[in-house]
Amino acid sequence: MGEKTLMKGAEVIAEAAMRAGCMAFFGYPITPQNEVPEYFSRQMPKLGRVFLQAGSEVAAINMVYGAACTGTRVITTSSSPGISLMQEGFSYIANSDVPCVVVNAMRGGPGLGDIAPAQADYFQAVKGGGHGDYHSIVIAPYTLQEEADLMFDAFDLADKYRIMVVVLVDGLMGQMMEPVEFKEWVDVKKFKTPDWATVGQRDRDHRNIITSLEILAEGLEKMNFHLQEKYKIIEKNEVRFEEYKMDDAEYAITAFGTIARIAKTVVNMARDEGIKLGLIRPITLWPFPTKLIEKRAEQLKFFFDSELNAGQMLEDVKLAVNGRKPVYFYGKLGGIVPSAEDIYAEFKKHIKGDR
Amino acid sequence: MKTVYKKPEPITNRPTTYCPGCPHGIAHRLVAELLEEMNLTSETVIVWPVGCSVFGYYFIGTDAVEAAHGRACAMATGMKRTHPESFVITYQGDGDLASIGIAETVHAAVRGEKITVVYVNNGNYGMTGGQMAPTTLIGQKTTTSPYGRDPKLTGFPMHVPEMLATLEATAYIARASLDSPQHIIQAKKFLKKAFNAQVNGIGFSLVEMISSCPTNWKMTPVAAMERIRNEVLPVFPIGEFKVAEGVE
Amino acid sequence: MEKKVLVNEERCKSCGLCVAVCPKHVLKISEKLNSKGYHPVELFDNENCISCGFCYLICPDASIIEIRRPEPVKR
Ligand SMILES: Cc1ncc(C[n+]2csc(CCOP(=O)(O)OP(=O)(O)O)c2C)c(N)n1
Ligand code: SF4
Numbered sequence: 001m002g003e004k005t006l007m008k009g010a011e012v013i014a015e016a017a018m019r020a021g022c023m024a025f026f027g028y029p030i031t032p033q034n035e036v037p038e039y040f041s042r043q044m045p046k047l048g049r050v051f052l053q054a055g056s057e058v059a060a061i062n063m064v065y066g067a068a069c070t071g072t073r074v075i076t077t078s079s080s081p082g083i084s085l086m087q088e089g090f091s092y093i094a095n096s097d098v099p100c101v102v103v104n105a106m107r108g109g110p111g112l113g114d115i116a117p118a119q120a121d122y123f124q125a126v127k128g129g130g131h132g133d134y135h136s137i138v139i140a141p142y143t144l145q146e147e148a149d150l151m152f153d154a155f156d157l158a159d160k161y162r163i164m165v166v167v168l169v170d171g172l173m174g175q176m177m178e179p180v181e182f183k184e185w186v187d188v189k190k191f192k193t194p195d196w197a198t199v200g201q202r203d204r205d206h207r208n209i210i211t212s213l214e215i216l217a218e219g220l221e222k223m224n225f226h227l228q229e230k231y232k233i234i235e236k237n238e239v240r241f242e243e244y245k246m247d248d249a250e251y252a253i254t255a256f257g258t259i260a261r262i263a264k265t266v267v268n269m270a271r272d273e274g275i276k277l278g279l280i281r282p283i284t285l286w287p288f289p290t291k292l293i294e295k296r297a298e299q300l301k302f303f304f305d306s307e308l309n310a311g312q313m314l315e316d317v318k319l320a321v322n323g324r325k326p327v328y329f330y331g332k333l334g335g336i337v338p339s340a341e342d343i344y345a346e347f348k349k350h351i352k353g354d355r
Numbered sequence: 356m357k358t359v360y361k362k363p364e365p366i367t368n369r370p371t372t373y374c375p376g377c378p379h380g381i382a383h384r385l386v387a388e389l390l391e392e393m394n395l396t397s398e399t400v401i402v403w404p405v406g407c408s409v410f411g412y413y414f415i416g417t418d419a420v421e422a423a424h425g426r427a428c429a430m431a432t433g434m435k436r437t438h439p440e441s442f443v444i445t446y447q448g449d450g451d452l453a454s455i456g457i458a459e460t461v462h463a464a465v466r467g468e469k470i471t472v473v474y475v476n477n478g479n480y481g482m483t484g485g486q487m488a489p490t491t492l493i494g495q496k497t498t499t500s501p502y503g504r505d506p507k508l509t510g511f512p513m514h515v516p517e518m519l520a521t522l523e524a525t526a527y528i529a530r531a532s533l534d535s536p537q538h539i540i541q542a543k544k545f546l547k548k549a550f551n552a553q554v555n556g557i558g559f560s561l562v563e564m565i566s567s568c569p570t571n572w573k574m575t576p577v578a579a580m581e582r583i584r585n586e587v588l589p590v591f592p593i594g595e596f597k598v599a600e601g602v603e
Numbered sequence: 604m605e606k607k608v609l610v611n612e613e614r615c616k617s618c619g620l621c622v623a624v625c626p627k628h629v630l631k632i633s634e635k636l637n638s639k640g641y642h643p644v645e646l647f648d649n650e651n652c653i654s655c656g657f658c659y660l661i662c663p664d665a666s667i668i669e670i671r672r673p674e675p676v677k678r
């Protein structure tokens with residue numbers, strides 16, 4: 001602790017995960033996050049932990065599912081097309097109540113798209129993606145330091161709620177370098193195999209069955225109620241966000257991840273010109289800071305949402321604002337990252353009409 | 356009086372959901388007998404498939420997980436790699452293993468995962484109503500090959516053990532049949548070697564069990580067993596295809 | 604003499620596989636009904652059963668729960 005290391009974002013993910021007690025990695029190569037498995041492949045064997053390159057993302061997520069069933073801290077990392085392949089597994093994991101962490105370094109889509117930074121998988125991560133009524137906790141860091149810290153929280157939340165936690169970053173965050181201070185290594189010797197894990201019954205007085213199947217509709221409804229109850233508790237306890245210069249704000253940018261970084265500069269540009277602009281940055285995309293936005297709607301003249309997509313988080317902002325104030329949008333597609341000047345200019349177009 | 360055979364302990368008291376005369380139950384019993392005889396029950400996790408045996412965990416009383424269709428070998432890999440002291444079995448049908456899950460299966464075999472696969476081949480998709488599988492015989496009529504399987508359109512029956520036996524990291528690969536008492540005794544011998552391959556840490560093991568599906572074959576259970584002997588075994592010969600050193 | 608073949612009648616599904624493989628033809632589907640509506644199999648000729656266990660081996664439902672063999676008579 002106390003020492004700062006200059007590191008690439010992708011490697012920060014791997015290093016932080018290992019320090020947080022991640023015992024196993026399963027994954028399949030895909031740009032722009034190959035440095036993550038590469039780093040794991042160098043370090044995990046030294047720690048006596050598992051690194052395995054799977055035959056596909058389909059195989060990878062099901063290995064994660066298997067490891068999760070044993071109560072092991074496990075991770076996979078991928079990028080958009082690979083994450084698409086994993087959706088079936090996510091859905092099974094959700095209805096099995098097992099914990100795991102998944103990192104998506106989003107790239108431009110749809111289809112093979114490109115390898116440039118994007119945020120176009122917001123819907124997929126936040127609104128399900130796989131089949132059935134389920135949620136994963138979705139965390140979106142915006143600096144490498146936050147990324148390093150949140151990897152610990154990701155594993156803790158996954159274990160606490162027996163849920164999948166998605167760390168949603170973009171290609172830019174994977175590739176940039178920043179000085180990072182890591183938290184201390186978690187003592188993995190203290191980990192105990194949980195009572196629900198399927199590792200063979202041994203001394204346990206009951207056997208464990210982990211399944212997402214329940215053929216009777218009444219039974220499946222019960223399983224769904226259980227999930228919904230869990231989601232309610234998470235929505236109550238785990239919403240995280242950052243506000244920047246919001247106290248006296250008349251306008252707010254809403255943005256997450258890379259765009260939120262740029263948006264801070266935009267806020268300062270506006271403040272230099274005497275415009276009372278602030279930033280609301282959801283850190284958890286699910287659960288979403290709905291209440292906060294609802295509250296801020298009272299003081300604001302309008303919201304200005306900016307993302308690297310055609311307007312995805314925008315829908316959640318609009319739902320929270322619920323028509324009380326205008327919500328404008330500026331997005332870039334296909335992997336283009338706008339400059340602070342671009343965003344500021346777009347924002348000012350609306351302010352003219354407003355004044 | 357001396358007991359010569361007895362229902363094995365791991366078979367639960369719950370009656371199975373299988374159709375009368377469905378050999379899935381025979382395969383279950385063989386697994387259960389060996390778990391008991393080899394004293395493995397309490398360290399075992401079975402990965403059950405999507406297929407008629409989807410509820411298998413109700414019938415064999417070990418720790419269990421239910422995989423997505425075809426993904427059992429990947430799931431088993433995740434479990435075995437993180438808990439090597441567990442005895443990990445996958446139980447899979449021919450649609451599950453040879454069609455949708457072939458990539459996961461082949462790569463588990465390529466890596467020599469120390470898991471055991473019980474592969475029950477009944478030549479069709481039993482659960483979904485008897486559609487054609489990669490193992491369906493030439494000319495065989497199913498609900499999706501109503502004119503009989505035509506090799507010009509859908510190729511030939513898939514021989515999984517023969518394919519996997521070519522892979523260096525496989526430890527034990529065999530094909531048995533569940534049609535008769537003699538073959539069932541042999542199937543158990545094969546399965547025991549497959550279990551040994553895992554217990555001794557040698558590598559990947561798989562036993563294909565030629566089975567029937569009386570319901571979708573539209574035959575009595577007895578006639579279905581006869582069909583195995585007359586039509587299926589000539590195409591899918593019984594035998595051991597790979598026995599690595601240390602298995603026996 | 605004690606029965607050489609013990610049947611759990613509730614598990615039996617009258618599939619007839621055991622009847623077909625019995626080398627001594629001492630099994631039959633009975634007239635009885637179990638709670639599932641199946642006619643459980645019955646050993647009707649205990650005397651001639653040779654305790655070979657074929658019926659046990661082929662039974663998919665573990666309804667043949669035990670096979671016993673008389674101890675050889677010591678002279
Ligand atoms: C992804 C997916 N695709 C399709 C299905 C539907 N499905 C259920 S079982 C099955 C085939 C099972 O056949 P097999 O593995 O041969 O098992 P059997 O029932 O014959 O024992 C299919 C296609 C599914 N559950 N999931
Ligand atoms: S459908 Fe076929 S495989 Fe499935 S339980 Fe019935 S007989 Fe067995």
Ligand code: SF4
Pocket residue numbers: 607608624625626627628629630646651652653654655656657658659670
């Ligand atoms: S033990 Fe052999 S002889 Fe006796 S009933 Fe069973 S199959 Fe027939």
Ligand code: SF4
Pocket residue numbers: 376610614615616617618619620621622643644658661662663664665666667
């Ligand atoms: S084989 Fe088993 S289930 Fe079938 S009739 Fe005989 S005892 Fe009953």
Ligand SMILES: [Mg+2]
Pocket residue numbers: 448449450475476477478479480481488
């Ligand atoms: Mg089948």
